[in-house]
Amino acid sequence: MATTCVVCHDPLVMTVDPDSDVEDQPSSSSSAAQAETVPDDLGLACGCHYHWQCILDNASSVANSLTCPACNTYLSSSTPPTINAVYTSEGSSGEPLDLLPTIREEAYLSTNPGARPARAMQTMCAEGDVQGILELLSETEETERDALLRYQDPLNGMRSGLHLAVEAGQLEVFWLLMWLGSALRQEQFPDEVWGLVQALEVGRIDGQDIRSLRDGSGRTAGDLAAELGGVWAGIVGAGPVPVNENTITQVSVPEIAQLFVIFMELRYAS
Ligand SMILES: [Zn+2]
Ligand SMILES: [Zn+2]
Structure with missing residues (x-):
């Protein structure tokens, strides 16, 4: 050998x-x-x-x-x-x-070194690493944050971070991304989510509404959630979200359902 x-x-x-x-x-x-x-x-x-x-x-x-x-x-x-x-x-x-x-x-x-942080961001979206996402954004120049948040991975079917969060059932990341990159108004978020982003002083990042980003098969993240209905319905019906180290607040089932409904209603918004 x-x-x-x-x-x-x-x-x-x-x-x-x-x-x-x-x-x-x-x-x-x-x-x-x-x-x-x-x-x-x-x-x-x-x-x-x-x-x-x-x-x-x-x-x-x-x-x-x-x-x-x-x-x-x-x-x-x-x-x-x-x-x-x-x-x-x-x-x-x-x-x-x-x-x-x-x-x-x-x-x-190696040929697209600028994509490295964006791919790190995507990994954290899939893994539910809210803290990591916030840290990466805070280390990123303000003018670069839009590209980071809305990056679509050519090696992964042009999925966005929101697609990956939906696919992996990452509710906390889902809320965070919706706050950062969708046109939802403040009052459309559950109080807990609003309280959380306020406490963390997380600003919103102007640009295309992330709900309108389509993957290589033409699906928005909302379309993906509809396809995965069982998973998302299961999460919505499963009771309070379990608390883990990244959970600063606990959100009740009706509020999850409320946000889910808003998300589904607007999934074809552009
Ligand atoms: Zn060697
Ligand atoms: Zn060889």
């Missing part, structure tokens, strides 16, 4: 910083001696091994040619194409994976 990376020829390990607790303790050995290593070994079907970052550094050429950058072997054996790989790291002990989606994303980001 290979022990070094075909790109940089270093051992297939990654150095992890010693715990800060350890660092603070007096020790006669150098800090370099305390550094630990964990596996970082990506094996391709051709037999070449890479560090994770070293294959990502070659993402554009791999995405275009579907060949191994080191030995030029064609890596896909299926239609649509996949790149079978095995990755061994601290957290995974060599499960097979399809590397192609990651490679395509990285290739896209």
